[in-house]
Amino acid sequence: MGNPLSIMIVGQIGLPIFYTTVVGYGAIMAGISKEITGSVTYDPTLLVVKFTTYLFAIPILIAYAFTMLNTNIFSNVVPPVYDLINTFPSKLSWIRGVIIVSILGIAVGAWSLYLKGAYTYFDTWIAFISGLLGPIAGIIVADYAILRKFKINLHDVFVRKGEYTFYKGFNISAILTLIIIFPIIFSTQLHIPIPFSIYIYKMSWMSGFLMSIPLYLLLTKLFDKYKR
Missing domain, CATH: 1.10.20 (Histone, subunit A)
Known part of the structure; x- marks a missing residue:
């Protein structure tokens, strides 16, 4: 094989x-x-x-x-x-x-979006998925590359109470980052008045990625005492 x-x-x-x-x-x-x-x-x-x-x-x-x-x-x-x-x-x-x-x-x-035309499919569906995955990628990069310096505690990955348990099994900083970033990315759909909202949405992956990194680092510093 x-x-x-x-x-x-x-x-x-x-x-x-x-x-x-x-x-x-x-x-x-x-x-x-x-x-x-x-x-x-x-x-x-x-x-x-x-x-x-x-x-x-x-x-x-x-x-x-x-x-x-x-x-x-x-x-x-x-x-x-x-x-x-x-x-x-x-x-x-x-x-x-x-x-x-x-x-x-x-x-x-x-696939139902495709029935409305290829452009509608790509513009709507891909932008939506990009808006979801961009902030997640930013959080991963911020946590693994910036905070942990590309080091991973392999033992704690497989234990219930370890470095990656965070607060009762939930990474509060990551969750709050997503909650804050998502409305900003999809502000045009949610009718939230934000400057340059159309450009943020059109570049949803990149904008979400770039915004989530500093926000996650800031929230991690603020909620450091709630890690476990």
Whole structure:
């Protein structure tokens, strides 16, 4: 089966290359559509149907479907399945984790936005997910890189009362950071008057990431006595 470490390294190197290729393909197709039709078309399936015959469209769309399936399995299914089975290792197997994640994915219904158009899908759904994940990434960087200097207490990771227990199992600083940052990012949707709110929302991942780092560091200093 090979060395697990080497397999992991190959996977980590290969995935960014594959994702970048897919994104580049989408950008090139959007640029081509601008030159040909005069307007940007984000959905490559529309271009295929419009500018090719059925003889060529069917195999191209089948290949595109497999590409999308492959991308989404790696990026949207595998990580949450690992999270679930690592959280409940005695109760969940890989198959059960996949089934649960698949059901949750269908229940979320992100695909329904696609029915309103590719631009609406990407602009709404991706911005929302970015707004959620950006602050979380900022908290992780602030805690691990800045506060802990890239050091991890491996023993305390697996004990109930250790360095990572924080306050009764909850990181108060992280929770408050998310509670404060989320309304700022989505201020346009919540009708909260904040300067440059539209730009904060459009760059939701980066703005959330940058705002969460200093805020988390400040709150950690204020709530240091509530760690345990």
